[in-house]
Amino acid sequence: MTESSVIYIILAFITALLLALFQYVYKSKLNNRLKTILTVLRTVAVFGILLLLINPKFETETYHDEKPSLIVAVDNSESITYLQQDKNATSILKSITDNPEIEKRFNIETYSFGKALKPIDSLNFSEQQSNISNALKQIGEVYSNQVAPIILLSDGNQTYGADYSFVSNSVKQPIYPVILGDSTIYSDLSIKQLNVNRYVFLKNRFPVEIIANYNGTESITTELKIWSGNSVVFRKPIQFNATKTSEVITTTLGANSVGVKTYKVELTPLDLEKNTVNNSKNFGVEVIDQKTNIALVSDIIHPDLGALKKSIESNEQRSVSILKPNEYLNNSNDYQLVILYQPNNNFNTVLNEVSDQKLNSFIITGNTTNFSLLNNLQSAFKQTVTNQSEDFQPQLNRNYNTFIIDNLSFEDYPPLQSEFGTIEFSVPNAIILSKSVNGIDTNQPMLSTYEVGNTKHALLSGEGIWRWRAQSYLESESFNNFDNFIGKLVQYLSSNKKRSRLNLDYKSFYNGNDDVIISAQYFNKNYEFDNSAALTITLKNKEDDSIREVPLLLNNGNYSVDLSGIASGSYNFTIKHNTESVAATGSFEILEYNVEQQFLNADIEKLQSLAKNSSGNAVFNTEIDELISDLLTDSRYATIQKSTKNIVPLIDWKYLLGLIALSLFVEWFIRKYNGLI
Incomplete structure (x- = not known):
């Protein structure tokens, strides 16, 4: 007072x-x-x-006393079991959490992680991938305003995510790695990396690049073989010693028949080699007999052209040629799809060609588009000509049902510049993205698809799509999400298949540790998306004829099922409606590969670097008593008296x-x- x-x-x-x-x-x-x-x-x-x-x-x-938190994060991946450290990890966790002095000094929080972080329920060391950097970042975000040292029980072998040794830049907590493994160096051969295109074309030869590694001090000789079934299609002797510990081997293989072809790369094991699992690696390619050629016709130079070309060609099945209008007219029969970028007066003949030949098209308009010409030479839509531009934000239509769209939000995507005025369609159209101004949806199409007779078309009102691709990279550190979105649009436009009530989205083959997710869209008889359908997938293993049935779950406007973890092999599947006679079939192959079994030792150097960069301390699993003593005597972790x-x-x-x-x-x-x- x-x-x-x-x-x-x-x-x-x-x-x-x-x-x-x-x-x-x-x-x-x-x-x-x-x-x-x-x-x-x-x-x-x-x-x-x-x-x-x-x-x-x-x-x-x-006044109240506030104890610091002690975070214990345990690597729950298969590599812990493979290195025979699962019992050590469980014992160390128990010795920390049951220590009465630790309990008195800290608030103990325990987590396990593989590909994702979660509170410990039970440890089974069965996760097929480990993402150490993501686990540490999430812990750092949760405890950003607290004193919370982190004990990391791991072998340091990360199979997914960014380099964790520099994660201390974002995690402002001391990290104490407990190294699950020993420092003994064993002689070991391994296939470190294998680079090959996912798609190849019939009668072509495709390159294969293999990086073979050797860990040891003696001079040795081995042989690298590439198997196709029971036949060796390539072999080469390799020599390693203490100074030459890796070699890059390149070769080309022939694609003689259509379909998924699987191969196995193998290094002949050394005598008494401890880990032979990492001596071999399977890979696959899908041989296709035709490449989709796409003409990107433009009379101007714009960053959008490069962004579109890179996005579309991220799928090796497609090739994009950037052409002037007269260049396209000279070779129009070579392309399955034409993209018309900002048509102007020089597009008169091109637009007539698209209409006369009944070609599929993708029209992109912008500030240099001649809308009067465009309105006169096609009858599907009319754009009000105001000669004024406006910035419009994209807003995703979650009810779009012509093809499956991945879960992109578009909420933070930059605006596109578009002609101010309304667009009126004279044919049925489906809006993918609508225009939004200051968060208010105008219900005007920004990106939409429509069909005229037996041809398919799309209209994008706005230039600056290259910013969207850049934003996608900023959000996920990858162009994949945006490229997949454009890829599915192009796939729809370049295909002449009739519309189906049940559309599937899946890959023809998956690597051993990939997420095996199959998505589907189901439509009623009026081709309206049905969000109350009961869909079931019947999965049949071609090798042992075993059958498994799993329901599909509705997720973000699509039905999907996660089959990750099923055994390697070839599978046929059928997705059907439980009460209607609607079904679709497919097949895929899972290549045998367990990334968690590729390691022979703990990654000691990286764990020690992580500890040093975060002002922590790395210890081996036999030094846990020293770690507990350090935590109890460190003045940084004293109990703080706070007043309210x-x-x-x-x-x-x-x-x-x-x-x-x-x-x-x-x-x-x-x-x-x-x-x-």
Whole structure:
């Protein structure tokens, strides 16, 4: 309470007392006992009211002890079991969490991680991938405002994510890696990396690049072989020694038949080699007999052209040629799809060619588009010509049902510049993206698809799509999400297949540790998306004829099933509606490969670097007592006494209001009883 408040309270009491004395004492004929009672009651009432007007504030301060948190994160991946460290990990976790001094000093929180971080329920060391950097970043975000050292129980072998040795730049906590493994160096051969295109073309030869590694000190000779079934299609002797520990081998293989072709790369094992699993690696290619050629026709130079070309050609099945209008007309029969970028006066003949030859097209408009020409030479839509441009944000239509769209939000994507004015379609169209201004959806199409007869078309109103591809990279550190979105649009436009009530999205083959996710869209008889359908996938293994049935779940506007973890091999599958005679079939192959079994030792150097960069300390699994001692004696982790100051205004004190009311009531009653009213 401030000094001014104290003065006001004293003045209020004097004022209340003087008023009471004036009313009940000054020139009063009441007896002394009644005078005293009424004076006290009136003083209390008036003083209480004046106190409420002054409303002084009272401060209370409480103290509490805050212990630091101790985060224990355990690597739950298969490599821990493969290195025979699963029992050590479980024992170390128990010794930390059950230590009474640690429990007294810290609030202990335990997590496990593989590809994702989660609170420990049970440890089974069955995760097929490990993402150490993501686990540490998530822990750092949760405990960013606390003192929370992190104990990391791991072999340091990461199979997914960014380099974790520099994660201390974003995780402002000391990290104490407990190294699950030993430092013994064993002689070991391994296939470090294998680079090959996913798609190849019939009768072509495709390149294969293999990086073979050797870990050891002796001079050795081995042989690299590439198998196709039971036949060796390539072999080469390789020599390694203490100074030559890796070699890059390149070759080309022939693609002689259509379909998925699988191969196996193998290094002949050394005598007494401890780990031979990493001596071999399977890979696959899909041989196709035709490449989709796409003409990107433009009369101007713009960054959008390069972005579109890179996005489309990220799928090796497609090739994009950037052409002037006259260049396209000379070779129009060579392309399955034509993209018309900002048509101007020079596109007159091109637009007529697209219409006369009934070609599929993708029209992109912008600031240099001649909308009068475009309106006259096609009849599917009309753009109001205002000669004024506007910036429009994209807004995704979650109900778009022509083909499956990945879960892109587009919320933070930059605006595109488009002609100000309405677009009216004379044919049925499906909106993928609508225009939004200041967060308000205008219900005007930005990106939409439509069909004219047997041809398919798309219209994008706006230039600057290269910014979208850059934004996709900023969000996910990869162009894949945006490239897949454009790829599916191009796939739809370049295909002449009739629309189906059940559309599937899957890959023809998956590497051993890939997520095996199959998506589907189901439409009713009016081709409207049905979000209440009951779909089931029947999966059949071609090798042992085993059958497995799994329901598909509705997820973000698509039905999907996650088959990750099923055994390697070839599979046929059928997705069908449980109550209607609608079904679709497909097949895929899973290549045998377990990335968690490729390691022979713990990655000691990287774990030690992580500890050093974060001001922590790395220890081996036999030094856990030293780690506990360091944590208990480190002054950074002392219990902190914190105070909480609580300021309460008097007006919140309800008892004062009750006292005022009681005083006034008793005063009124006494006066009434004595005939003073």
